[in-house]
Amino acid sequence: MDKTKCPRCGSTESVWRGFRYNEKSKKHVRMCKSCGRKFTPDPVFWRMRFSPEEIREAVGLYRRGFSSSEVQINLARKGIRVSRWTVILWSRKFIDLK
Ligand SMILES: [Zn+2]
The missing domain is CATH 1.10.10 (Arc Repressor Mutant, subunit A)
Known part of the structure; x- marks a missing residue:
């Protein structure tokens, strides 16, 4: 699943780290195991109802x-x-x- 790839180091090793909120929605946040960066996975295909x-x-x-x-x-x-x-x-x- 490269949708959850770290945008900084490219590592695919990341873990869920809860949610990030804004006015409209809450987003899942992942934390990279390699560099520790927190990021929101690219939502392009991810979490969509369609394959x-x-x-x-x-x-x-x-x-x-x-x-x-x-x-x-x-x-x-x-x-x-x-x-x-x-x-x-x-x-x-x-x-x-x-
Ligand atoms: Zn990283």
Whole structure:
């Protein structure tokens, strides 16, 4: 799971260290075992309700020229429920996704 990689030293050895709060949400905080840095794991795929494969598929379809609602229908057939807006957000967010 490199989603929990330390941003300073790159170590994947880290432990949960509770939560960090802000006005809107609470975030999990991890502490690196190697350098002691506290960080919040990259939330890109982590903690999402969808698997990277599902996101990849949605973004792929969208990039191939399907409209967001067509992508939505396509995914719904496979039991994946996303909103049209989510599809658009993903395609913007995961710009490097192959
Ligand atoms: Zn570290």
